[in-house]
Amino acid sequence: MKFAQLNDQTILLTPATYNRIAAWRSEGDHLRCPACQAPLRLMAGISFEPYFAHPENSECAWKELDQPPDEWLAAASAEAAAAVESEEEAVKIGSFRLPKKRAITDTDSTPPADPPLYRKRLVPKQTIQHLSEKQAEPLHPAQKQAVLTTEGPLLILAGAGSGKTRVMTARTAYLIRDRGVDPRTIMVVTFTTKAAEEIKQRIGQQLPARQARELVAGTFHSIFYRMLLHHQPERWEQGRLLKKDWQKWRLLRETGALAGHEELLALKEGEVEEALGVISRWKNEYLLPHEMIERDLKSEVEKHAQQLYPLYEAAKRKHGWFDFDDMLIGCYELLREHEAIRTRYQERIRYVMIDEFQDINRIQYETVKLLAAPQNNLCVIGDDDQSIYGFRGSDPQYILGFTADFPDAQTITLEVNYRSRSSIVGLGYSLIGNNRTRWNKACKTFHQEEGETYLFYPDDEEEQASRIVDEITHQLKLGASCGEFAILYRTHESARPILERLTEARIPFHFTQEEESFYDRQTVRWVLGYLRLSLHHDDSAALKEILPTLYISQETWNTLRSQAILDDVPILHVLPKLPQWKVYQRKHLQKVVDILTECRNCTPVQALELIYEDCRLREYLKKRRKERSDTAHERGSDELQQLLAAAKRHATVEAFLRHMEDMSQKEKEWRKQQPLSGEAVHVLSIHRAKGLEFDHVFLPDLVEGALPHEYALDEVRKRGWSALEEERRLLYVAITRARHTLSIGIPQERFGRKTRPSRFVAEMGR
Structure with a gap:
């Protein structure tokens, strides 16, 4: 259904009115079906045109219509034309002008010259060749070559979705089963315990269980730590x-x-x-x-x-303490300084295979070179285009320089992407080809299907989250399951509105909270304290919370509380009356009381603007940021803007506070709950998504300053390029997690500021 009744007027969903979707969405129960008066839900996702949905099991005869009947539409149009839109009036509170709320209707049927962007397909700049011959064998020629090449140094460049785990498993099994190599002389190093267990499990399906158990497999830390415990147990007690x-x-x-x-x-x-x-x-x-x-x-x-x-x-x-980094250094120094121990391991370990080699750091690489010598049967497998852990000391130069360190090394490229459909592969390779420092690789796609790749343009981060959740809801109704979807974000600020919308829609999700809760951050607590005081002037806990923002010491708290009890008045009313205030302090504190008194009659957005400006909270945060260098205070301004964006969805301060309290409580539940065993939407950072794959991937906030991140743009301004190249690799990793569909969000505003689409959009598609 493409039309609805809102406040006794008709609204139509057309390209000319798509820019009103976010405002109409906020009307909630006021959206009604003109025929049956049932409440309607505005569904505006990504892959489909927006529509108004009736409640389930509705039998309304109009629910499948795109236009209301002509006679009804004519009557409604005549009524709308007769209405005269009044000029917007304003009310002044303090020094802030509050616009009166206007009815959200569309009586002008003439579309603007340039209809607002809703979504469009993103076509990759680079066309990817399909695999022409699909063989029945489990390994294609390049994979088979990698399996059979066992002697000497070997670099396997394994692009995203190219089956590197299959190759590692087959190569290990080939060494043991066909070459007769003792599994105890093979060392397979992975970057996660999960990856090591997966390889052991797969090998266990091809070889006797005893041989699979004898394989030396694990992470760098686990393998190196076992060596340290064997030789120096007293120093390395866990x-x-x-x-x-x-x-x-x-x-x-x-x-x-x-x-x-x-x-x-x-x-x-x-x-x-x-x-x-x-x-x-x-x-x-x-x-x-x-x-x-x-x-x-x-x-x-x-x-x-x-x-x-x-x-x-x-x-x-x-x-007598040590940390994880000491394990790596300790093992390297043990092998370097004790020739007998080094020789013992070199004679024991005949074949070394390293997964995710692009993520290796110097101390790991130097240790591996010691272990692999002198035979140098060292097989490294990875993709320099997926090196995204520079903040941990990883450096793609090790995979890029491997053939310089080992001049006799062979190089094999796994060029077929088995995971993603062709348009997704094309976007990834169109993007990553802009990096200056990388191995050039041929690429083919196994799938003939093109796949769906969309850009969509929500008003802000809140509407972006709503559209993602609407798309998931729509696809679930068509038969998809929750576990097929992943929402991958660059920074944790992108996650909050998405988690809120998923919670409201009662869609189960997996989420691992790595940072301090948004709702528990100091800036957010201050803002909510002001709002609580506006509703309840005797909320002593709220007043105590905001005292620092008024430059009032906690020592004054007891005086305030005692005076309120003596005068039998709300504690907020006592605030400007203490005798120790100077004239300018008393004047400002009285203004705060007056503003908070008025705020209870404002919309949440109006109340927040008054608190930020007239109560000088924004000014306080700016001053605090100058005095302190820690990053928690750098983000205070963004947190103010996030609260403003969230407040737009609520009609009253009380409703907004209730929403925030509810979300805070639910987030505590997210933190406590164990990972869901059933199907759930995956919400995770791009860094955590590396190595995973999903049918449908959403990438929110592909705008300048988010991805690429602002710190990378700062480096570019200083004529540096390495951080920007890592950001490009990060986006490449995100894109190549998708099998079937990829949806990229470009909000027109983020944290209350106008945005510019990420430069990466133009690099990868048209």
Whole structure:
């Protein structure tokens, strides 16, 4: 159904009115069927034209119509034409002008010259050749060649979806079964425990269980740690492992390691964690404390890391602790410095195979080279186009320079993508071809089907989330299952509205929260505190929450509370009346009271604007950001804008607060619940999605500043390109997770600011 009744007027879904979808969606129960008066739901997804949906089991005769009957439409049009739209009036509260709410109708049937963008197909710039001959054999020629090449160094360039796990499994089985190699002399290294278990499981299906168990397979950390425990058990006792950053910070504080370093003691926990992350990256690059002391470092985070590094290492040595990075360094130094031990392992390990080689770091690579020598039966398999862990010290230069380190190495390219349909493969390769530093690879697609690749243009991040969930809902009704869908985001800020819409639609989802809850962030708590006070002037907890934003110390809290009890008035009313205030303070505090009194009669958006500007919350955050360097305060402005975007969907402050409290509670449930065993939509970061695949993939927020991220754009402005190339690889990974469909969101506003489509859109398609 393409029409509905809203406030006694008719609205029509046409390209000329698509720009009103977000506003109409917010009307909720006010959307009615003109014939049966049933409430309608506005469905505006991606792959289909928007429509109004009747409740299930409705028998309304009009529900399949695109246009109402002519006689009814004529009467409605005449009524609409007779109405005279009044000029917009305004009410002034404080210094902020509040527009009166206007009816959302469309009486002008003339479409604009350029109808608002709703969606369009994205056609890849590069056409990908289909595999001409599909053989019945389980391996195509390049895969078979990789399996049979067992001696000497070998580089296998395995593009996305090219069957690298199948090749690794077949190659290992071939060595054991056909070449008679003892499985105890084969080492298979993966980057995740899950990948190692998958390879063991697959090998166990092809070989006797005993042989599969004897294979040396695992992550770098697990294999290297077993070696350390065997040779130096007293030094590497598992109970002495520092697993979390807070444990490292506690070690530094409680052992007195920072005594005499007042500037380090003054650091916030977030600043310390950032510095520890930098130290970890240096250790993975085998940059030791004495090497970093003389470095000229520019960023504050690196300067903090430079100071902390020797103190942290000394504290660990003194008290017998170690971290994950120490395992890698310890194993490398064990092999390098003890010739007998190194020779023993070199004679034991005859074949080494490394998965995801593009993600290797220096200390891992140097250790592997020691283990593989002198036979150098070293097989590395990976894709330089999927190197996305630079923040952990990974560097694609190791896979790019492998043939320089091993001049006699053979190179085999697995060029057939078995996963994705042709248009998705074409977009990925059109994009990644813009990187300057990469191996050039031929590419073919196994599938003849083109697949569906869309760009869609929602108003903002809230409408973007609604459209994604509408699309999933629509596809579920057509027979799809929840587990076929994945929503992949670049930064966690993109996830919040999506999770809220999924929750409201009661669609099950998998989500792993890695950051502090949005609803628990300090800026959000301050804003919600103001709103709660506007409804309940005696909400003492809310007032106590916002005191810092009014430059009032917590010591004044007891005075405020006592005075409110003595005067028997709401605690907010006492705020401007304390005798110690100077004239300008008293005037501002009285203004805050007046504004909060008026806010209860405002829409949530109007109330937030008053709080941000007239109550000077935005000004307070700007000042705080200048005084502090930690990233938590850098994002405060974005959090204000996210709240504004979320508030648009609610008619009253009370409804908005109720929504926020409900979402906060539900998020606590998300954190506690175990991963769902049944079918569920996958909501995860692009980094976490690497190695996975889904039938239908949504990529929200493909705009400048989000992907590519702002930090990469900063580097470009300084004439650097490496960060931008990693962002391009990140998007390539995201695209190539999709099997059948790919939907890319380009919100016209994000965090209240106009956006520009990501430069990557023009690079990959037309």
